[in-house]
Every structure is written in structure tokens, then in C-alpha cells.
Amino acid sequence: MAKSIVITGSTRGIGLGLANELLKRGCRVTISGRTQLSVDKALASLAEQYGLERLYGEPCDVSDHAQLTALWNKAFERFGKIDIWINNAGVSISRKALWEQDMEAVRDLINTNLVGVIYGSQVALRGMIKQGGGAIYNMEGFGSNGMTSAGMTAYGASKSAVTYLTRSLQKDSKDKNVLVGLLSPGIVDTDLLRGDYDEPEKWAKAKRTLNILGDKVETVTPYLADKILANTKDGARISWLTPGKVAMRFATARIRPRKIMD
Numbered sequence: 001m002a003k004s005i006v007i008t009g010s011t012r013g014i015g016l017g018l019a020n021e022l023l024k025r026g027c028r029v030t031i032s033g034r035t036q037l038s039v040d041k042a043l044a045s046l047a048e049q050y051g052l053e054r055l056y057g058e059p060c061d062v063s064d065h066a067q068l069t070a071l072w073n074k075a076f077e078r079f080g081k082i083d084i085w086i087n088n089a090g091v092s093i094s095r096k097a098l099w100e101q102d103m104e105a106v107r108d109l110i111n112t113n114l115v116g117v118i119y120g121s122q123v124a125l126r127g128m129i130k131q132g133g134g135a136i137y138n139m140e141g142f143g144s145n146g147m148t149s150a151g152m153t154a155y156g157a158s159k160s161a162v163t164y165l166t167r168s169l170q171k172d173s174k175d176k177n178v179l180v181g182l183l184s185p186g187i188v189d190t191d192l193l194r195g196d197y198d199e200p201e202k203w204a205k206a207k208r209t210l211n212i213l214g215d216k217v218e219t220v221t222p223y224l225a226d227k228i229l230a231n232t233k234d235g236a237r238i239s240w241l242t243p244g245k246v247a248m249r250f251a252t253a254r255i256r257p258r259k260i261m262d
Contacts, residue, residue, distance in 0.1 A: 006086065036059045068116075210260065
């Protein structure tokens with residue numbers, strides 16, 4: 001039977017791209033976003049190609065444990081099982097020194113990027129233990145590998161914590177027949193990425209490197225979808241932008257210039 005997959009934060013960007021690729025591969029997919037309007041818009045877009053038989057959508061704010069529980073329950077009711085749960089929902093804030101950041105924006109970032117993954121992992125793990133198995137994947141980002149950069153303190157801290165959370169959760173669940181892994185998409189041209197740069201000068205300066213290392217959603221998500229469906233290893237880290245690929249792109253940047261972000 002086709003796998004049933006829930007993706008949080010999947011009404012745009014990488015999440016929507018993953019939903020599209022997994023539907024293309026015959027999966028049953030539940031998408032979610034913060035508002036009913038965003039969910040309806042994404043559903044309409046996907047249904048044009050795939051219909052609604054293998055597709056479901058539910059609004060969900062991942063910082064609310066009750067809403068995540070409802071997302072599991074409704075997806076389970078619709079498809080009878082949830083084989084894979086992807087904690088993809090995330091937000092960013094503009095690149096500024098921490099003392100210049102709006103603390104409400106920082107709180108929303110932590111509640112979404114970290115608390116939301118903790119809540120989502122708990123909800124999914126409880127459900128999967130009860131149903132007899134499954135797989136959970138958490139989305140990495142800048143900071144997951146320990147790298148630091150000016151203006152990225154809060155965001156990087158949230159993603160570094162997600163990586164630790166996932167590695168530790170793997171140990172918690174090692175005897176529960178639930179795979180726990182990480183998705184590392186690299187630098188992808190999304191609203192999330194562009195939202196980091198609220199000043200034209202900063203964006204112009206960053207574009208040179210982003211064009212070397214970045215990719216479009218439609219380039220990265222087919223690879224991630226294939227690897228997710230093929231994976232049988234607990235603790236897997238499914239990574240698109242590997243160190244070797246980074247080195248090759250810098251080495252060939254002048255010979256084969258890329259214009260991903262233009």
C-alpha cells in the first residue's frame with residue numbers, strides 16, 4: 001500500500017515541493033500550514049494534478065500541541081495509518097545582531113523551529129508506537145553543523161538544537177520500531193531564505209555565494225523524496241548539499257556561473 005505521509009509547513013517552499021514529489025511517487029500526503037487559506041490554496045494547486053483521493057490538508061500551528069495532535073488524528077482518520085511524519089515547519093527572521101532583534105519575532109522563531117519540532121516529534125512518536133512503527137524526519141538548517149554567522153544567532157541556535165534533539169530522540173526510541181532521521185536540504189531559494197535579507201545591500205552582497213551554493217525547490221525535493229522513501233536506516237541524515245558538492249561548486253564557479261537567485 002502507498003505510504004501515508006504528513007508534512008508540517010507544507011503550503012509553500014520545500015514542504016510544498018516535497019508534497020508534490022511524494023504525490024508524484026504515489027504516496028498519500030497530508031499537508032498543513034498556519035491558516036485555512038494557505039492550506040486551501042496549496043490543496044487546490046496540488047489537486048489540479050493529483051486529485052484529492054490521496055491528498056488531505058489541515059491548518060496547524062506547530063507551536064500548539066493540541067493542533068498537532070489534531071493533525072495526527074485527522075490524517076490518521078483519513079488514511080488509516082501515518083508511515084512518515086516530517087517536521088518541516090520553520091520561520092526565519094531578518095539578519096541582525098541579537099540585541100537588535102525584536103523579541104516577539106525571536107519567540108515565534110523558537111516556538112516554531114524548536115518547540116514545534118519537539119511537540120511534533122512527541123505526537124508522531126506516540127502515534128507510531130501505538131500503530132506499530134513509522135519514521136520521523138526533522139529538517140535541518142543553518143547552524144545544524146555548528147557553523148556560525150553574524151545575524152544568525154537565534155535561527156542558528158534553533159537549528160543546532162533540532163539536530164541535537166533528533167540524535168537524542170533516536171536513542172529514546174531505539175526499541176520502538178520508529179526510524180528517526182534528519183533532512184538537510186542545503187541552501188534553497190524560498191521565501192524563508194529571502195526573508196532573512198530585509199535590506200537590498202545585504203541581499204546583493206549575499207547573492208554571489210547563494211548563487212554558487214543555492215538550488216531551486218524543484219531541484220532538491222525529488223532527491224529528498226526518493227531518499228526518504230528508500231531509507232531503512234535509523235539515524236539517517238539525508239543531505240543534498242554535501243561537502244564534496246560544495247567544493248566542486250566553488251572550484252567551477254568561474255567556469256560555470258550559476259544564477260539561481262536572480
